[in-house]
Amino acid sequence: AATLPRSSRKVRKPLSRTRGSGADFAHVELRGGVAETINLVVVSVSASDRSVSAVRKVAYLNAFVRVLQRGRAGLLQHPSFGKLLYSLRACLLNQQRSVRAATLRTLRYLVSDGDMVQRLVNIKLDLLIMRSFDSVDARPVERIQALRFIRKLCVVCPQHIPQSLVIALVATAEHSNVEEKLTNAALATLSELAVVNPSVVAFSRGIKAILRGTVDCMANRMGESLLMSILYLLNHPDTRCFVRPHVDLEAIIAPFTDTHYRHFAEGHKDDPKEDRRRQVQAAQISVATMFRSWAGLISFCNPSGWGLQSLVGVLRLPNSVIQRGIMDLLYDIFKLNAPEWTDDFEQALASTDLCRPRDSWRLEEQWVVEEAKVVLSHLRKGRTNLVTCYFAMLLTTFIQAGVFESLVDVVRSGDEYITVQATILLGELLHLANTILPFECSSQTHCLPSLISVATSFDTTASERNRATDVVNCLDRLHQRKKVSTRPDSLYLQLTLNQSESSELKNSAVGREPQIAHTMLKELEDASIDNMLRESQVFTTKDVSQWNWNVIGTLLKSPHVTMRRLEDGSTTKFVKRLCYFYKPSSGLFSNVEQTHANIQKYSAVGCRLMQFLLGGEEGIKFAHELVAEITVCIRKVADGSCGREDILSGGSVSHTLSRDYFLLLGQLTTSPVGMEILRKFNTFSCLLGVCEVFQRRDLNKLLLTSLDYGHNGLCRVILSKLLTGIDSTMRMYATSYLRVILRAHLPEFKDWGIEMLITQLYDTEDNIVNEAIDILDEACDDESYLHTIVLRFPALLHIKDRGTALFTRFLSVNRGYWYLQSLNYITEEMERWYQDYNKQYVIQTEQRLAECLTSYRKTDEGQYIRRSQLQLARLDVFAPVHFYGQLVQLREGCKLLQRQVSNVLFAVVWGL
Numbered sequence: 001a002a003t004l005p006r007s008s009r010k011v012r013k014p015l016s017r018t019r020g021s022g023a024d025f026a027h028v029e030l031r032g033g034v035a036e037t038i039n040l041v042v043v044s045v046s047a048s049d050r051s052v053s054a055v056r057k058v059a060y061l062n063a064f065v066r067v068l069q070r071g072r073a074g075l076l077q078h079p080s081f082g083k084l085l086y087s088l089r090a091c092l093l094n095q096q097r098s099v100r101a102a103t104l105r106t107l108r109y110l111v112s113d114g115d116m117v118q119r120l121v122n123i124k125l126d127l128l129i130m131r132s133f134d135s136v137d138a139r140p141v142e143r144i145q146a147l148r149f150i151r152k153l154c155v156v157c158p159q160h161i162p163q164s165l166v167i168a169l170v171a172t173a174e175h176s177n178v179e180e181k182l183t184n185a186a187l188a189t190l191s192e193l194a195v196v197n198p199s200v201v202a203f204s205r206g207i208k209a210i211l212r213g214t215v216d217c218m219a220n221r222m223g224e225s226l227l228m229s230i231l232y233l234l235n236h237p238d239t240r241c242f243v244r245p246h247v248d249l250e251a252i253i254a255p256f257t258d259t260h261y262r263h264f265a266e267g268h269k270d271d272p273k274e275d276r277r278r279q280v281q282a283a284q285i286s287v288a289t290m291f292r293s294w295a296g297l298i299s300f301c302n303p304s305g306w307g308l309q310s311l312v313g314v315l316r317l318p319n320s321v322i323q324r325g326i327m328d329l330l331y332d333i334f335k336l337n338a339p340e341w342t343d344d345f346e347q348a349l350a351s352t353d354l355c356r357p358r359d360s361w362r363l364e365e366q367w368v369v370e371e372a373k374v375v376l377s378h379l380r381k382g383r384t385n386l387v388t389c390y391f392a393m394l395l396t397t398f399i400q401a402g403v404f405e406s407l408v409d410v411v412r413s414g415d416e417y418i419t420v421q422a423t424i425l426l427g428e429l430l431h432l433a434n435t436i437l438p439f440e441c442s443s444q445t446h447c448l449p450s451l452i453s454v455a456t457s458f459d460t461t462a463s464e465r466n467r468a469t470d471v472v473n474c475l476d477r478l479h480q481r482k483k484v485s486t487r488p489d490s491l492y493l494q495l496t497l498n499q500s501e502s503s504e505l506k507n508s509a510v511g512r513e514p515q516i517a518h519t520m521l522k523e524l525e526d527a528s529i530d531n532m533l534r535e536s537q538v539f540t541t542k543d544v545s546q547w548n549w550n551v552i553g554t555l556l557k558s559p560h561v562t563m564r565r566l567e568d569g570s571t572t573k574f575v576k577r578l579c580y581f582y583k584p585s586s587g588l589f590s591n592v593e594q595t596h597a598n599i600q601k602y603s604a605v606g607c608r609l610m611q612f613l614l615g616g617e618e619g620i621k622f623a624h625e626l627v628a629e630i631t632v633c634i635r636k637v638a639d640g641s642c643g644r645e646d647i648l649s650g651g652s653v654s655h656t657l658s659r660d661y662f663l664l665l666g667q668l669t670t671s672p673v674g675m676e677i678l679r680k681f682n683t684f685s686c687l688l689g690v691c692e693v694f695q696r697r698d699l700n701k702l703l704l705t706s707l708d709y710g711h712n713g714l715c716r717v718i719l720s721k722l723l724t725g726i727d728s729t730m731r732m733y734a735t736s737y738l739r740v741i742l743r744a745h746l747p748e749f750k751d752w753g754i755e756m757l758i759t760q761l762y763d764t765e766d767n768i769v770n771e772a773i774d775i776l777d778e779a780c781d782d783e784s785y786l787h788t789i790v791l792r793f794p795a796l797l798h799i800k801d802r803g804t805a806l807f808t809r810f811l812s813v814n815r816g817y818w819y820l821q822s823l824n825y826i827t828e829e830m831e832r833w834y835q836d837y838n839k840q841y842v843i844q845t846e847q848r849l850a851e852c853l854t855s856y857r858k859t860d861e862g863q864y865i866r867r868s869q870l871q872l873a874r875l876d877v878f879a880p881v882h883f884y885g886q887l888v889q890l891r892e893g894c895k896l897l898q899r900q901v902s903n904v905l906f907a908v909v910w911g912l
Contacts, residue, residue, distance in 0.1 A: 027059060028056070028059040028060055028062075028063040029063060029066075030060075030063045030064060030066075030067050034075055034078050035078060035080060037064070037067060037075075038075070038078060038080045038081060038083070038084050039080060040060070041060055041061075041063075041064050041084060041087070042080070042083050042084055042087045044056065044057060044060040045057050045060060045061065045087050045088070045090070045091050045099075045103075046087045046090060049094075049095070049096070054094070054096040054098055054099050055098075057091070057094075057096075057099050057102070058098050058099060058102045061091075061099075061102040061103060061105070061106045062102060062105075064106060065105060065106055065109050068106075068109040068110065069109065076110075076112075076116070085119065085120070085123055085125070086123065088103050088106060088107060088125075089123055089124075089125055089128060091103040092104075092125070092128040092129070092131070092132070093128065097141065097142050098141075100132060100142050101141050101142045101144075101145045102145075104129065104132060104142065104145035104146050104148075104149050105145050105148075107120070107125070107129075107149055108145070108148055108149045108152045111149070111152055111153060111156060111157075112156060113156060113157055114157040114159065114160035117153060117157050117160045117161070117162070118160065121162050126162045126164045126165055127164060129146055129149060129150075129165060129168070130164055130165065130167070130168040132145070132146040133146055133168040133169075133171065133172055134168065134171070140182060143172070143182055144182065146168075147169075147172070147182065147185055147186060147189065150165050150169055150189060151189055153165070154189065154192055154193050154196065158193060158196040158197045159196075159197055161193070161197060161200060163200050163203060163204055166190075166193065166200050166201060166204040166206060167204045167205075169186050169189060169190055169193075169204075169206070170186075170190065170204050170205055170206050170209045172186040173186040173187045173190055173206075173209045173210075173213055174209050174212070174213075183213075184222060187209070187210065187213040187222070187226055188222075188225075188226070190206045190209060190210055190213075191210055191225070191226045191228070191229035192229070193206070194206060194207065194210065194229045194230070194232075194233065195229050195232055195233075198233055198239045198242045199242065201242075202242035202243075207230065207233075207242060207243055207244075207248050208247075208248055208251065210226050210227075210229065210230060211227075211230060211248050211249065211251040211252060212251045213226055214226045214227050214251075214252060214282060214285075214286040215251065215252065215254065215255060215279050215282045215283050215286060216279065216282070223282050223285050223286045223289070224285055224286070224289045224854075224855060227252075227286055227289045227290065227296075228289075230243060231289075231290070231293045231295050231296050234295035234296065234299055235293075235294070235295040245299050245302060245306075245307075246306055249290075249299060249300075249307070250306065252283060252286045252287055252290065253283065253287060253307070253310065253311055254283070255276075255279045255280050255282075255283040255325075256280070256283060256287075256311060256314055256322055256325060256326060257310050257311070257314050259317070259319060259322065276321065277321075280321065280322070280325040281325075283325070284325060284328055284329045284332060287300075287311070287329055287333075288329060288332050288333050289854075291333050291394065292333075292850075292853040292854060293850070293853075297393075297394070297397075301397050308397060308398070308401045309401045309402070311326065311401075312326075312398065312401040312402055312403050312406050313402070313406065314326070315327075315403075315406040315407070315409075315410060316406050316409045316410070318413060318414075320414070320415065320417075320418055323410055323414065323418055323422075324418065324421065327410075327418075327421050327422060327425050330398075330403075330425060330429075331425065333394065334391060334394070334395070334428070334429070334432065335391075335874035336352075336425070336428050337351070337352040337353075337354065338352075339351045339352050339420070339421060339424050341417060341421070342417070342420065343416035343417050343420055344420070345420050345423065345424075345474050345477075348420050348421070348424055349424060349474075349477070349478060349481065352424060352428075354374050354486055355371075355374065355375065355486055355487060355488065355489045356489070357489055358370070361489075361490070363653070363654070363659065363698050363701060363702070364654075364698070366733075366736070367492075367701045367702075367705065368490055368492050368493050368496075368701075368705045368737070368740060369733065369736045369737055369739070369740060371488060371489065371490055371493055372488075372493060372496075372739070372740040372743065372744075374486065375486050375487065375488045375493065376740065376743035376744060377743070378743070378778065378876060378878075379742070379743065379778050379779065379781045379782055380778060380781045380876075380878045381781070382781060383781065383878045383879055384878065384879040385876050385877065385878055386845070386848075386849050386877045386878070386879060387849070387852055387853075387874065387875065387876055387877050388436050388876075390849065390853070391432065391436060392436045392437055395429065395432060395433055395436070395437065396437065396441055398429075399433065399441075403429065404426065404429070404430075404448060405450060407422050407425060407426040407429075408426070408448060408450050408451045409450075410422040411423050411426065411451075411467075411468075411471045412451075412454065412464065412467065412468065412471075419467075419471070423471050423474050423475065423478075424478065426475065427474070427475045427478035427479065428478075430475070430479075431478070431479065431482050451468055451471060451472065452468075452472070454468040455468035455469045455471075455472055491600065491603050491604060491607065491660070491663055492663060492666075492702075492705040492706055493705075493740075495607075495663065495666055495667070495670075495705075495706060495708075496705065496740060496741070496744050496746075497744055498670070499670070499708055499709065499710040499744070499746050499747070500744045500745045500746060501745045501746070501747055502744075502745045529555075529571070530570060532551055532554070532555055533555065533570055533571070533574050535548055535551050536548050536551045536552050536555065536574070538552065538574055538577050538578070539570070539573065539574070539577075544581060544588060544602075545598070549598060549601040549602070549605055550601075552578070552605055553601075553604065553605045553608055555574075556605065556608040556609055556611075556612045557608060557612075572618070575609075575612075575613075575619070575622060576622070578605075578609055579609070579613075579622045579625065579626055582606050582609065582626060582664070583625070583626060583629050584629045584630060584632075584633050584647050584658075584661070585629055587647075589602060589606070589657055589658075589660075590647040590652070590656060590657065590658040590661070591647075591656055591657075591658075592656060592657040593655060593656060593657075594654075594655055594656065594657070596657075599657055602657060602660075603657060603660045603663060606660065606663070606664050607663060607664065607667045610623065610626075610664050610667040610668060610674070611667055611670075611671075613626075614668070614671055614673045614674055620673065620677070623668075623674075623677055624677065624680075624681075626664075627665070627668070627677055627678065627681050627683065628681055630661050630664070630665065630683075631681045631682070631683045631686055633646065633647055633648050633661070634648065634683065634686040634687065634690060635686045635689075636648070637686075637689075637690050637693060637696060637699060638686045638687075638688075638689025638690050638692075638693065639689070640693070647661075648661075648699065650696070650698065653698050653699065653702075654698070659698075659702055662699070662702040662703055662706040663702075663706050665678065665683065665706065666706030666707055666708065669706075669707050669708040669715055670708045670710075675713065675714075684714045684718075687703055687718060688717075688718060688721065690703060691703070691718060691721045691722055691725060692725070692726075694725065694726055694727035694730065697727070697729060697730055697733075700722060700727075700730050700733075701730075701733060703718065703722075704718070704719065704722055704733070704734060704737055705737065707719070709741060709746055710746055710747045710748075711747075712748075712752070716752060719734065719756070720756065722734040723735065723738075723756055723759070723760060724759070728764075728765050728768070731760075731763065731765070731768055732765070732767060732768050732771065735757075735760050735768050735771045735772055735775070736771055738753060738756060738757055738760075738772075738775055739775045739778070741753055742775060742778065742779055750779075750784055750785050750788040751788070754776075754779065754785060754788050754789055754792070755792070757772050757775055757776050757779075758772075758776070758789075758792055758794045760772035761773060761776075761794060761795075761796070761799065762795075769799060770799075770802065773796075773799055773802050773803065773806055774802075776789060776806060777802075777805070777806055777809070777881075780806070780809040786809060786810075786812070786813060787813060787815075789809075789810075790810050790813050790815050790816040790819070791815070793819060804829070805880065805881050807820065807825065808829070808881050808882075808883050808886050809881055809886060811826070811883075811886040811887050811889065811890070811893060812886050812889035812890065813890075814890065814892075817890055817892060817893065826887070826896065829883060830883070830887075830896075830900065833883050833884070837883075841880065841882065844880060845879065845880055848877045848880070849877050852875045852876075852877045884897070
C-alpha cells in the first residue's frame with residue numbers, strides 16, 4: 001500500500017513553493033507487495049486528472065522508479081504487468097508534460113533487455129515516444145527524457161532498437177529550431193548507435209545526418225568525434241556498404257565546393273556570414289580528420305574525381321573565403337606553421353619560423369625542454385619515421401590532384417593577402433616534396449611551368465609578369481631560409497649547446513645572436529678601442545636604453561690585451577659601469593620587464609661580461625662583487641626569507657630579467673676560475689637549498705637549465721638532487737631535461753647520464769618511469785649508448801611492454817644477447833611473438849600513428865584529452881623495435897631463427 005510520511009494519509013507538500021514555477025510536488029512511498037504495487041500504480045496513473053492530479057501521478061511514477069531501483073524480482077513476470085504497460089501508454093497521451101516526462105523516465109528504468117523492448121513495440125509505445133519529440137507542446141524536459149530512453153536502448157539492447165525511434169532521433173539531430181544542446185546530444189547518440197547497429201541508422205538516413213552534423217553543429221570540435229563513427233564503418237568491409245561515398249561524404253566538402261551552401265532555412269536568425277565562416281571552419285576539421293585515417297584517405301582519393309580533385313580544383317575559383325579555408329586546411333593537414341594574415345611577405349615568412357617563441361616554451365610550462373625538441377634532432381636517424389611516410393603518401397596524392405597548379409593560379413589572380421598565403425604554402429609544399437619524397441616522385445615538382453612561363457613570357461601583361469617574378473623571388477627567399485639550420489632562441493639552450501662535443505651544435509648556438517655583432521677585433525689599436533668605447537655611449541649617458549649594445553658586446557668579445565688587462569682608466573670605467581648595471585643592488589637589470597625590446601641583448605651581454613671578467617685579475621675582483629650580491633639574493637630564497645619586493649620573488653622572476661641571474665651564474669660554471677668564485681662565496685650551498693624549496697619550481701627550472709654539466713662536480717650533484725627530490729613535477733621536468741642533454745651530446749653523458757636515467761626507472765611515478773624509458777630507447781639508437789646500457793643490465797620487466805621492448809634492443813649486442821639467453825628470455829619471447837604478439841605489434845604501431853595524427857592525446861592514465869592549438873605541432877612516430885629484426889643483427893640470432901622451423905615458415909609466408 002502507499003504510505004505517506006509522518007503516518008499521515010495526506011500528501012506532504014513542500015515547505016515553500018513558488019507560484020507558477022512548477023515547484024508543486026508530492027511524495028509517495030510504495031511498500032506493499034508486487035501485486036499491490038502494480039495495482040496501485042495502475043489505478044493512480046489511469047485515473048482522470050480530476051480524481052488524481054498530475055502532481056500526484058508524477059509522485060506515484062517516481063515512487064515506482066524507486067521500487068525498480070531497489071530490485072525488480074517477480075515484477076516483470078507478474079500477470080498484471082501488462083496492465084501497467086497499457087496504463088503507461090495512456091500516460092504518454094496526458095496533457096501535462098510533467099506526466100509524460102515522468103512516464104518516459106519510468107519506461108527507461110523498466111527496459112532491461114530486448115524482450116522488454118519488443119513488448120513495448122507490440123503495444124505501439126515507440127510511436128508515442130516519437131510523439132514526445134515532435135509534439136508542439138513538448139518541452140526540453142520531455143525531449144530529454146525521450147532521448148535518455150533511446151540512449152538506454154543503445155546500451156542494453158542496440159540490436160532491438162525500433163527504427164521509428166531512430167527516425168525521431170534523426171529528425172531531432174537535423175532540426176535547426178531544436179535547442180542546441182539537445183541537437184548535439186542527438187547527434188552523439190546517433191554516432192554511438194551507428195557503431196553498434198549501423199543498419200538501422202543507415203536505413204533511417206542517420207548516416208547523412210551525422211555527416212551534415214559534422215559541418216553544421218554549433219560545436220565545431222564535436223565534428224571530429226562524430227566523424228570517427230563514419231570512419232569506423234568505412235574501415236570494415238561488412239559495414240562499408242552503409243556509407244555512400246559519392247552521396248553522403250560529399251556533405252563534408254559541401255561548404256567548399258558549393259559556393260551557395262546553406263544548410264539552415266532562410267528564416268534562421270543567425271548572421272549568414274557568421275554561419276558561413278563557422279561551416280567552413282567545421283568543414284576544415286572534418287576533412288582533416290578524414291585525411292588522418294586510412295579509410296578516409298582512401299575514400300577521398302577516389303579516382304572518380306569527386307573528393308580530393310574537387311577540393312583542389314575549387315581552389316582556382318576567385319572566392320577568397322573558400323581559398324583561405326582550403327589553404328588553412330592544407331596548413332593543418334601537413335602540420336605547417338600558418339603565417340600571419342598580412343600582405344607583407346617578409347612579415348608573414350618570419351611568423352612561420354620554427355624557433356619563434358611559443359607559449360609552451362614559457363617558464364611556467366616546459367621551459368627549454370619543448371624548445372629543444374624543435375631545435376635538436378632526434379637520435380633515431382636509422383629508424384623509419386612513420387609520420388614522414390604518411391606525409392609523403394599524402395603529399396603525393398595532392399601533387400597528382402594538381403595542388404601546385406592550383407596554388408600557382410591563386411598567386412597569379414588573388415589579392416595581396418591571399419597571394420602571400422598561397423606563396424608561402426607553395427614554397428612549404430615544394431620544400432616538403434624535396435625533403436621527404438623519393439627522387440622519382442619529386443624530380444619535376446619544382447619546375448612549375450605555368451608560373452615560369454608567365455614570368456618569362458612577353459605575351460602576358462606587365463602586371464602579370466611582374467607578379468609572377470615577385471612570386472619566384474619570394475619562393476627563392478623562402479628556400480634560402482630553409483637551408484639555414486634551426487637555431488635556439490633561448491640563451492639557456494644556447495648555454496647547453498655550448499657545452500656540446502659536436503662542433504655543429506656549438507656553431508648553431510653561436511649563430512643565433514643576431515642582436516650582437518660578431519666582428520672579432522684582432523688587430524685594432526688602442527685608439528680604435530677608445531673610439532668604440534665612446535661609440536658605446538656608456539660614458540655619455542646613464543640611460544641604458546641609449547647604449548649601443550652591439551658595440552658593447554663586440555668589445556667584451558675582443559681579445560685585445562688592453563681590454564683584457566683593464567690597464568686603461570677608460571676601460572676600467574667602462575667595465576665598472578656595466579657591472580653596476582647588472583648588480584642587484586642597482587635595480588637596473590633586475591627591474592627590466594620581460595616585454596622590453598632589448599631583453600635578449602641585455603642578457604647576452606651579461607653572459608659575455610661574466611666571461612670577460614674571468615680573463616684577468618682586475619676583472620675577477622668585479623666578478624666577486626657581482627657574485628656576492630647575487631648569492632645574498634639566492635640565500636634569502638633558500639632560507640625562506642624572500643619577500644614580495646625581493647628580486648627573486650615569484651612575481652619578479654615571472655615579469656622581469658631577474659631570472660637571468662641564474663644564467664650569469666651558469667656562465668661561471670663553464671670555467672675552473674668561475675667555479676672557484678662560486679665556492680668562495682658558498683653559492684652552491686645556497687643553490688642546493690633552493691632545490692629543497694619545492695614551491696619555487698620556477699627557480700629550480702632556471703637553475704637546472706643554466707649549469708654546465710660537462711665536468712664532474714657540484715653541478716651534477718644539483719641535477720641528481722632535482723631528479724630524486726620530493727616534488728614529482730620537478731622530478732619529471734629534470735628527467736625530461738636529460739633528453740636535452742642527450743641530444744646536445746654533452747661530454748661523457750654515456751657514463752653519468754645513463755646512470756641517472758636508469759635510476760629514474762625505479763621512481764614511484766609512472767609518468768617519470770615512462771619518460772625515462774623513452775629517453776633510454778632513443779639513446780639505444782646510438783651504439784655507444786647501447787653498449788653502456790647493456791653493461792649495467794637494468795631491471796626492466798616491472799615496466800611490462802615498454803621494458804620488454806627495451807630488453808629487445810639488447811639482442812643486437814653480443815653481451816646483451818648472451819645475457820638474455822642465460823635468462824631464457826629469448827625462447828619465451830620468441831614463443832610469445834609467434835603466438836599473438838606479431839598481430840599486437842601491428843595494432844600498436846597503428847595506434848601510435850593514429851594518436852600522433854589526431855587532435856587528442858593519451859594521458860599516462862590511459863584517458864584521451866584534447867590538445868590545445870599550440871600542441872598540434874608535428875610529432876614523430878618511429879617504427880617500434882621488432883623482435884626478429886633485432887635478433888638477426890647477430891650471427892647467433894640468425895642461427896637460432898633457422899633452428900625454429902615455425903619462424904622460418906612464418907618468414908616464407910610473409911615473403912621475408
